[in-house]
Amino acid sequence: MQVNETLNDGLKRGYHITVTADELDAKVNEKLVEAQPTIEMKGFRKGKVPMSLLKKQFGQRLLGEVMQESVDGAMNEHFEKTGDRPAMQPEVKMTNEDWKEGDDVEVDLNYEALPDVPEFDASEITLEKLVVTPEESAVDEALGNLAESAQNFEDREEGAAAEDGDQVVIDFSGSIDGEVFEGGTAEDYPLTLGSNAFIPGFEEQLSGVKAGDEKDVTVSFPEDYNAAHLAGKEAVFATKVKAVKKPVAASIDDELAKRYGAEDLEALKGQIRDRLAAEYQGAARQVMKRKLLDALDEKVRFDLPPSLVDAEAKQIAHQLWHEEHPEVQGHDHDKIEPTDEHMKLAERRVRLGLLLAELGRKNEIQVTDAEMTQAVMNQARQYPGQERQFFEFVQQNPQMRQQLQAPIFEDKVVDYIFELAKVEEKPASKDELEKAVESLEEE
Missing domain, CATH: 1.10.3120.10 (Trigger factor, C-terminal domain)
Known part of the structure; x- marks a missing residue:
């Protein structure tokens, strides 16, 4: 096997690899000798099939296998010897495309080598690390956000109209073509306007309703709705508004802390400080x-x-x-x-x-x-x-x-x-x- 350099320009490398026909033939014979003891063939005892017959039967198939192994072996040996590491997959091309049995195998190998990365002294690098201690104002702000997330709802004054963010408590019954469908009915359902909890168009039609109002809400189920028998169909929901409630932030106290898994308010503040410190x-x-x-x-x-x-x-x-x-x-x-x-x-x-x-x-x-x-x-x-x-x-x-x-x-x-x-x-x-x-x- 011969490996000759054809290109050495910067990080670009090129080599021409020749695997002789004698080498290929020797490796085919080696594989046949290794396999001979296990081969059975009609007219011969196990392990007694003549080499000439084995070569005629299996030689052509083994030759392709040996060619690939030889080229791969030459490449691996080359990289181990030179220490080169290809930046990307090497380009490997057989140059004698009219190859026939008995010919040498000629292959061009081209690649870009990874560069030698110079050493550097990390101790010479000076870096500035910003250290931020959570302030009480940041803790209070986070507490306020938690209280808002844990909001409750309380009745609006009598006759007040529902606004975005309000909760309306409703009874509803949905029908298609005048027939009530399964899953389209509920009582005392708390719906927050703007939550997009219902199908598109439903919540918007309840904006401005008051406690005691009755309203037919007409919507169309999306074409990709997960219930196939409802997908794309128009439905009418007979809706009764039983209450209109406004959002009220939860009180910042021990009860709020327990809702978030803390023992008391001070423990919750400690958790918030730790979280803020980790974020900083x-x-x-x-x-x-x-x-x-x-x-x-x-x-x-x-x-x-x-x-x-x-x-x-x-x-x-x-x-x-x-x-x-x-x-x-x-x-x-x-x-x-x-x-x-x-x-x-x-x-x-x-x-x-x-x-x-x-x-x-x-x-x-x-x-x-x-x-x-x-x-x-x-x-x-x-x-x-x-x-x-x-x-x-x-x-x-x-x-x-x-x-x-x-x-x-x-x-x-x-x-x-x-x-x-x-x-x-x-x-x-x-x-x-x-x-x-x-x-x-x-x-």
């Missing part, structure tokens, strides 16, 4: 991570594989185009060419991605099974009732597993650098932290 820490980490990536982008420079940059730029351009044109759901639009700005962003992403990946590899940073399981569980919560199907989908989809694993790995590498860098804590207000986060979104 998460936001401060986000800001510090961006500053770190900015520093690394300036500090560490190396050649980038053009194919990776080009693919990333095209993905960025495509994603941003769809964000600007949300009405286009499919991908049957005109080709989107990346701009210089897209290319610049792609270079940054590829550079930082390769840098963090190499740092993680050298320091044996890995995503554990427990971390992956937790990530899958978090994602599965977005599909209530279909969690099991989502788990199975992830198990069968390597690309999806990679998408879930990548941000975990990146954060672990970032945390590793944080430990080595000089981190200076700076007390800050909530407003200062919010402005710092907003500035990230503007960049």
Whole structure:
């Protein structure tokens, strides 16, 4: 087997691989000898079939198998010897397309190698960490939001008209073509106007009703309604309004705390402080991570594989185009060419991605099974009732597993650098932290 270099330009590599006919024949014979003791054929005892007959019977099929194994083996040996790691799937092409049995196999191998990422001293990096302590005003604001979410309803004054956000207590009976249908009747039903709890058009027609009013509400069930016998049909709901109630925020007291699982109001405040502190820490980490990536982008420079940059730029351009044109759901639009700005962003992403990946590899940073399981569980919560199907989908989809694993790995590498860098804590207000986060979104 011969491997000759044909291209060495920057990160681009090219090699011509020759697997001789004698090598192929020897490997076919080797496989036949290995299999001979187990082969049975009519007219021969087990393991006594002549090699010439075995080769005639199985040689052609084994030859294709041996050709693939030989080329794969040559590639693996090459990468192990050179230390090259392809940036993307190598291009492998057989050059003697008119090949016939007895000929050598000629193959061209082309790829872009991942660059050598230079070492850097993380201890020379200085980062500022914003530290925000939850203020009592923020705790009080959160308590107010909880009280509003836990609102009660009390009767409006006599003769008051229902407004959006009010609760109307109603009896109703639905009919189609004059016949009452199953599931369309209820008594003393509390309906909050604006909640969109009922089919479209129902709640809007109750705006302005008063206690004691009777009203026929006419609506059409959606075409995709889950009850097929009602889908797309017009229905009339004979409705009687028994009460009109206005929303009243719950009192901020121990009873409110118990509704949210706390022992008393002070315990609930403590939980809120802890939650706010965790939110502030998460936001401060986000800001510090961006500053770190900015520093690394300036500090560490190396050649980038053009194919990776080009693919990333095209993905960025495509994603941003769809964000600007949300009405286009499919991908049957005109080709989107990346701009210089897209290319610049792609270079940054590829550079930082390769840098963090190499740092993680050298320091044996890995995503554990427990971390992956937790990530899958978090994602599965977005599909209530279909969690099991989502788990199975992830198990069968390597690309999806990679998408879930990548941000975990990146954060672990970032945390590793944080430990080595000089981190200076700076007390800050909530407003200062919010402005710092907003500035990230503007960049």
